[in-house]
Amino acid sequence: MKIKRNDVVVAISGSQKGAGRTGKVLKVDLEKNTALVEGFKLIKRHMKRSQENPQGKVVERESPIQLSNLMLYCSQCKRGVKSVRRLEGDQIRRKCKRCGNVLDA
C-alpha cells in the first residue's frame, strides 16, 4: 500500500481540473481503490432545511479519486514522486526516490 491516511498527495492525471493540486488524504478505500483527499474534487451538496439551518445550506464535500491518479508529494522536490521503503531502526519509512526526503508524517 503506497498511499495512506494523512499522506500529502498530488493529483497527477485524470480529467479533473485539480491536476497538480496537493492535499492531505482523509480516507483510503482499498476495496474501491479510491481516496478522499482534502480539497479535491469538491462537489456541492444541498442540505435540507432544518432547525439549525432554516435557510438550507450548501456544503462542499470531497468525492473519491482513483488512487492511480495520485502520487505522494515531496515537499523538497515540490512534485509528485515515487517512494522507496527504508528500514530505519525498527520502522519502515517511505522516502522520496529522488531526494531521500522522508515522506511519512
Ligand SMILES: [Zn+2]
Ligand atoms: Zn524529493
